Amino acid sequence: MDQISKSSIVGENTFILVEYPFRTDMLDSCGCLVKISDRRFGRTHLAIYGPKWALKKKYVEKTKRKQEKLDLLREVEISAS
Numbered sequence: 001m002d003q004i005s006k007s008s009i010v011g012e013n014t015f016i017l018v019e020y021p022f023r024t025d026m027l028d029s030c031g032c033l034v035k036i037s038d039r040r041f042g043r044t045h046l047a048i049y050g051p052k053w054a055l056k057k058k059y060v061e062k063t064k065r066k067q068e069k070l071d072l073l074r075e076v077e078i079s080a081s
Contacts, residue, residue, distance in 0.1 A: 005031030015050040028063065 001018075004010060012032055020026060026047045028035050033049040036056075 001027055001030050005033075013051050015048065015054070018047045018049065020045050020047065 004016060010016070010031060010033070014033060015036075016030060016033060018026065022040075022043050022045060024045070026035065026038065026045075030049045032051075034052055034055060035047055036050045036054050037046075037048040039046045039048075
């Protein structure tokens with residue numbers, strides 16, 4: 001993903017489709033692109049990365065809530081240390 005994000009052929013309006021195996025964690029972004037969708041087809045998973053304008057409102061809200069929970073957990077871990 002790092003090589004793809006640094007490629008000169010990837011621009012602001014590019015879409016990338018990544019096939020990956022089950023139990024592989026994929027990043028929420030790839031350079032200037034964000035993960036738009038993550039689908040499962042049996043043991044195969046597909047991640048679609050694209051520009052921010054292509055995000056569905058529901059997915060944006062879900063991702064925002066997920067990030068807020070992670071931030072809260074980090075704060076709790078830091079205060080417990």
